Amino acid sequence: MNGVQFLIDVLSLGSAYALMALGLVIVYGILRLVNFAYGELIMVGGYTMFLVGGSGLPWLAMALCAIVMAVVFGILTDYVAFRPVREKSVTAVLITSFAFSTLLQNAALLFISPRPRTVPLPAIFSQTVEIAGVITPMRNLITIAVAVVFLGLFTWLMRATVLGIAMRAAATHFTMARMLGVPANLIISTAFAISGLIAGIVSLLWIGRIGTVVPAIGLEPLLIAFIATVIGGMRSLPGAVLGGFLLALIDTSLNYSLPQDLLKFRDAFTFSLVILILLWRPEGLVKGPASGQRT
Amino acid sequence: MLEVQDLDVRYGAVQAVRGISLHVGEGELVTLLGANGAGKSSTLMTIAGARPAAAGRICLSGEDVTAASPERMVRLGVATVPETRDVFPDLTVSENLRLGAFIHRRDAAGVAERLDGLLGRFPILAERAGQAAGTLSGGEQQMLVIARALMSRPKVLLLDEPSLGLAPVIVDRVFEMIQGLKADGLTILLVEQNARKGLAVADRAYVMRLGRIEAEGTADEIAAAPELRALYLGADA
Numbered sequence: 001m002n003g004v005q006f007l008i009d010v011l012s013l014g015s016a017y018a019l020m021a022l023g024l025v026i027v028y029g030i031l032r033l034v035n036f037a038y039g040e041l042i043m044v045g046g047y048t049m050f051l052v053g054g055s056g057l058p059w060l061a062m063a064l065c066a067i068v069m070a071v072v073f074g075i076l077t078d079y080v081a082f083r084p085v086r087e088k089s090v091t092a093v094l095i096t097s098f099a100f101s102t103l104l105q106n107a108a109l110l111f112i113s114p115r116p117r118t119v120p121l122p123a124i125f126s127q128t129v130e131i132a133g134v135i136t137p138m139r140n141l142i143t144i145a146v147a148v149v150f151l152g153l154f155t156w157l158m159r160a161t162v163l164g165i166a167m168r169a170a171a172t173h174f175t176m177a178r179m180l181g182v183p184a185n186l187i188i189s190t191a192f193a194i195s196g197l198i199a200g201i202v203s204l205l206w207i208g209r210i211g212t213v214v215p216a217i218g219l220e221p222l223l224i225a226f227i228a229t230v231i232g233g234m235r236s237l238p239g240a241v242l243g244g245f246l247l248a249l250i251d252t253s254l255n256y257s258l259p260q261d262l263l264k265f266r267d268a269f270t271f272s273l274v275i276l277i278l279l280w281r282p283e284g285l286v287k288g289p290a291s292g293q294r295t
Numbered sequence: 296m297l298e299v300q301d302l303d304v305r306y307g308a309v310q311a312v313r314g315i316s317l318h319v320g321e322g323e324l325v326t327l328l329g330a331n332g333a334g335k336s337s338t339l340m341t342i343a344g345a346r347p348a349a350a351g352r353i354c355l356s357g358e359d360v361t362a363a364s365p366e367r368m369v370r371l372g373v374a375t376v377p378e379t380r381d382v383f384p385d386l387t388v389s390e391n392l393r394l395g396a397f398i399h400r401r402d403a404a405g406v407a408e409r410l411d412g413l414l415g416r417f418p419i420l421a422e423r424a425g426q427a428a429g430t431l432s433g434g435e436q437q438m439l440v441i442a443r444a445l446m447s448r449p450k451v452l453l454l455d456e457p458s459l460g461l462a463p464v465i466v467d468r469v470f471e472m473i474q475g476l477k478a479d480g481l482t483i484l485l486v487e488q489n490a491r492k493g494l495a496v497a498d499r500a501y502v503m504r505l506g507r508i509e510a511e512g513t514a515d516e517i518a519a520a521p522e523l524r525a526l527y528l529g530a531d532a
Contacts, residue, residue: 162400165390169383175345176381181369181398181447 005134012140015147018244021228023198025240029171037101039218045070045203046213049119059122067200074196108215116212233284296321302351304337311337313506326485326493329503335486343375344368374449378456384429395446434465
């Protein structure tokens, strides 16, 4: 075991987890509803990469297409699964978001293939670099860099722009924000667009690790995002990021310390630790803003 | 300017407001009095668009706004200060104020000018501009929510129990400020349990009981009618 390698592993995995969690919690914070179709936004990003793979475009242009499609489908989630039933009941939205998730997965099964499809990756993703005597894949460092840049930019936008301030306000008290003239639909659509943007970025980084996309690719990121936000505090954006890094720390530590034949039960150990954390801090590590009315 | 006709408000099976009608003229300060649970806040929140009207009509300058969303009411010039005194506790004082000008966000210069003007009027908020709003005292938070509502440059201000839970000396300051706003020509509908204070600043008053309007008249008439005191004075008597 090497300290530098451990650190890079935790930070790169944590960066991916933190982004996944942030994309889920941005919608949850405002609607108090988990978007179960979130994983499919990552899938959409992946299949877009596959579909534009043969086009001969430069990789960055293809990546941009993937992100744009994820944003489009994010906003579509709002229009198809949330907006028509939002005012009616929580159960209805839960079911429509499941339905939209299943619909997208089945569309991928039907129109593309149940088998893994290769996505184009730039050469740099498979290169390695030596840092302090440790050989590390470049994609891990790219993941860290992307997360740092994105989180920095995101934090700045949420503080410096009126729309960002409105998003934060709406997460605390949605009705009060509306009584100041902040349109509900604008805030909700923006949240879904940001969720899609993050899903698009995650799809590039996540699928970059395996190089292929399958219809159920979004399931694991959704689960990771969900657990990370539960640990970090469902209603706090910094909490989601913290939860992502903590979950990565747990996963990586177990990877390093568990003996070979126990490694396949790693998730059982992870979840046991998550339960312990929740027994200690049932509301998650970071408490959200004081008032928590559903809208 | 603001006209409410035969308004009903329901919470499931409970009817909080039963067919009330009231009007507020331009530049007028009208107070809506009544004991706890009389339906005053429900009326106000329904006018603000934050609750649906079960029946009846709400008109603003002749336009029917019964079904308008809260954000649309703000764009039409109606700003609301709910009784829950909802500052956004994690946002700074200046962020709270900037949010109040959300509908004017494309007019950065106008917003900055308005902000300067209000900070001049509320020096305590200028001092605390960079502080999280949750750290303010109750009186300061009340100043903040009123200032925040004014950031939208409203024509009509709906104020719900601005004196609730404040020390008497702070209540006096809040009411001085309300008089100042009236002097500036703002149309105000003020919901109050503190009837004496409300009647002291108002032009006209309505007294509500169990969802109905029991009496209406000029503030002096209502204040002079001893038989009404039991209706609105409640714990304050």
